[in-house]
Amino acid sequence: MLASHEDPPMTLRSLLIALCALIMGAAALPGVAAAQVEIDINQGNIEPVPIAVPAFTGGGRGADIAQVISANLERSGFFAPINPSAFPERDLNIAVQPRFDAWKAIDAQILVNGQVTVEADGRMRVDFRLWNVGDGSPLLGLQFTSTPENWRRVAHKISDQIYERLTGETGYFDTRVVFIAESGPRGKRVKRLSIMDQDGANNSYLTDGSYIVMTPRFSAGSQEITYMALRPTGSSIYLFNIETGRQETLGRFAGMVFAPRFSPDGKRVVFSVERNGNSDLYLMDLRSRGQTRLTSDPGIDTSGSFSPNGGQIVFNSDRGGSPQLYVMNSDGSGVRRISRGGGRYTTPVWSPKGDFIAFTKQSGGVFHIGVMKPDGSDERILTTSYLDEGPTWAPNGRVLMFFREGRGGEPRLWNVDITGRILRPAPYQGSGSDPAWSPLLD
Amino acid sequence: MRFNTQSVLKMALIATAAASLAACASKPKPNPDPGPRPGPSQPDRPYQPPPGPGPVDSRPIPGSSQDFIINVGDFVYFDLDSFDIRADAMPVLDAQAAWLRRYPNVRIRIEGNCDERGTREYNLALGSRRANAVREYLVQRGVAPSRIATLSNGKERPVDPGYGEDAYQRNRNGQTIITDGAR
Numbered sequence: 024m025l026a027s028h029e030d031p032p033m034t035l036r037s038l039l040i041a042l043c044a045l046i047m048g049a050a051a052l053p054g055v056a057a058a059q060v061e062i063d064i065n066q067g068n069i070e071p072v073p074i075a076v077p078a079f080t081g082g083g084r085g086a087d088i089a090q091v092i093s094a095n096l097e098r099s100g101f102f103a104p105i106n107p108s109a110f111p112e113r114d115l116n117i118a119v120q121p122r123f124d125a126w127k128a129i130d131a132q133i134l135v136n137g138q139v140t141v142e143a144d145g146r147m148r149v150d151f152r153l154w155n156v157g158d159g160s161p162l163l164g165l166q167f168t169s170t171p172e173n174w175r176r177v178a179h180k181i182s183d184q185i186y187e188r189l190t191g192e193t194g195y196f197d198t199r200v201v202f203i204a205e206s207g208p209r210g211k212r213v214k215r216l217s218i219m220d221q222d223g224a225n226n227s228y229l230t231d232g233s234y235i236v237m238t239p240r241f242s243a244g245s246q247e248i249t250y251m252a253l254r255p256t257g258s259s260i261y262l263f264n265i266e267t268g269r270q271e272t273l274g275r276f277a278g279m280v281f282a283p284r285f286s287p288d289g290k291r292v293v294f295s296v297e298r299n300g301n302s303d304l305y306l307m308d309l310r311s312r313g314q315t316r317l318t319s320d321p322g323i324d325t326s327g328s329f330s331p332n333g334g335q336i337v338f339n340s341d342r343g344g345s346p347q348l349y350v351m352n353s354d355g356s357g358v359r360r361i362s363r364g365g366g367r368y369t370t371p372v373w374s375p376k377g378d379f380i381a382f383t384k385q386s387g388g389v390f391h392i393g394v395m396k397p398d399g400s401d402e403r404i405l406t407t408s409y410l411d412e413g414p415t416w417a418p419n420g421r422v423l424m425f426f427r428e429g430r431g432g433e434p435r436l437w438n439v440d441i442t443g444r445i446l447r448p449a450p451y452q453g454s455g456s457d458p459a460w461s462p463l464l465d
Numbered sequence: 466m467r468f469n470t471q472s473v474l475k476m477a478l479i480a481t482a483a484a485s486l487a488a489c490a491s492k493p494k495p496n497p498d499p500g501p502r503p504g505p506s507q508p509d510r511p512y513q514p515p516p517g518p519g520p521v522d523s524r525p526i527p528g529s530s531q532d533f534i535i536n537v538g539d540f541v542y543f544d545l546d547s548f549d550i551r552a553d554a555m556p557v558l559d560a561q562a563a564w565l566r567r568y569p570n571v572r573i574r575i576e577g578n579c580d581e582r583g584t585r586e587y588n589l590a591l592g593s594r595r596a597n598a599v600r601e602y603l604v605q606r607g608v609a610p611s612r613i614a615t616l617s618n619g620k621e622r623p624v625d626p627g628y629g630e631d632a633y634q635r636n637r638n639g640q641t642i643i644t645d646g647a648r
Binding site: 410 | 546548574581582583584585586587589590591593594596597598600601615616617618619621622623624625626628
């Protein structure tokens with residue numbers, strides 16, 4: 024049933040992070056200097072900040088690490104990496120201050136330099152520093168240690184630190200995405216459960232494509248996935264441990280079961296059960312396997328998604344005549360409609376920060392990805408196309424991934440930020456759908 | 466269209482497909498007396514073709530999946546975002562019910578399908594409603610509920626991969642598939 028991993032899953036705990044090895048006290052920075060380069064990512068229109076990320080010294084993976092960092096920051100939309108051919112200095116010794124005037128001359132505002140050292144036990148140590156070129160002030164200095172094969176994750180963790188230091192928001196680069204890799208002609212697509220790093224690297228298949236799979240979701244620990252499989256004999260919900268490869272079903276049901284999502288503590292799954300044509304939301308306790316029925320309305324009730332504190336569930340229902348978004352307490356009480364605009368609203372997803380709910384909206388013959396506050400106010404439409412569907416949140420609650428299928432095209436993964444300003448294809452070359460972003464990895 | 470896996474049925478389908486292309490299909494029959502053969506040994510004798518074979522009618526075996534598909538119809542169609550049985554679907558479902566009453570060993574699966582102008586999970590629910598609407602209609606017409614399974618494919622198995630309303634209409638359907646007991 025399971026295809027073999029092309030790449031063994033990373034042992035998350037093998038990454039030893041010497042996080043507190045602050046070479047320079049970032050907390051003690053003069054506020055004025057830092058203010059010059061701090062970025063408010065909740066602003067709609069900002070100019071990307073020119074940043075220079077020269078190859079880390081020490082050979083080995085130094086150049087690769089710098090490249091991964093540079094690409095991550097560029098994709099965020101808030102940074103404009105400067106072409107390395109313009110760099111005034113190379114092989115920057117991290118013990119020596121860069122020549123800030125020379126970096127100023129190429130309009131760099133931020134400079135990242137670093138060094139890779141292979142230690143006696145074979146482990147790789149990466150030191151890096153973040154500089155404000157304008158006044159030469161140090162913004163951050165950290166050291167990471169890991170096994171050499173984990174160099175991409177080190178680069179992602181450094182990217183997260185830089186992003187957080189400069190934007191004030193948590194990073195989202197050391198994360199993975201599960202999704203459905205699609206191939207073959209329209210109407211007869213082969214669909215395989217897949218996993219990759221958020222930048223498209225380390226892609227591997229988790230199912231072999233012999234049956235349809237849909238709507239994977241991560242648990243809070245990033246080690247378990249729940250997804251739905253569709254076969255001629257019926258549908259099943261699976262729990263799949265990506266570390267061990269162990270897989271089990273949620274159980275046997277008389278009707279269709281679909282739309283599974285973990286609770287924030289990973290102990291329960293909310294999902295839809297269909298009986299005699301009617302779909303309702305159920306909650307299953309994964310340890311006891313006890314089920315609680317949350318809705319019993321003759322309308323369609325599906326796509327439940329927990330609030331980050333686990334107290335509420337947003338879901339999709341057509342009980343009012345057309346598909347709209349509703350919020351209820353996680354025991355099924357207190358149901359209220361939150362979507363108010365014209366159109367059909369589906370696939371609600373509560374932001375991990377709790378401040379927004381993302382959704383798919385259909386109106387005027389096109390599809391949109393949008394966000395609204397949990398009370399339904401402040402609706403923002405972020406995208407428009409022939410078919411945009413299924414948003415998922417990056418763990419910082421500021422970036423979304425979704426899939427877009429053009430007329431005559433294949434589904435592709437896309438990213439958009441919550442302002443709608445930064446909209447671009449996700450860094451995955453193949454055809455894919457139903458992305459789900461992991462939390463930050465350990 | 467999708468069919469079940471029994472090779473017998475597949476072979477029958479090929480015959481059916483041929484039958485649907487031409488009103489009658491013909492097959493050459495072995496002739497016990499083909500007459501004198503033309504050949505180099507008789508170069509001066511003009512060739513006379515043997516007597517032509519007569520027409521052979523072909524039709525699905527009554528009670529077979531092909532009989533059901535060709536003579537009854539396995540698809541009914543739905544309006545946008547609706548699971549109401551339309552007036553044009555009723556005669557098809559009436560005929561399905563009559564056929565199923567006539568062949569009481571046949572078991573079926575009704576699959577509900579949706580067009581792509583909706584999201585996946587909502588369409589799974591909508592497809593379930595469609596499959597169940599067909600099921601209820603057949604039960605009302607005397608087909609035992611125990612003979613009927615239902616499944617929703619949502620928008621995952623479009624019969625028409627095209628774009629535009631014609632394709633979407635074909636993809637909003639309920640398909641009755643014979644799973645067991647056919648001849």
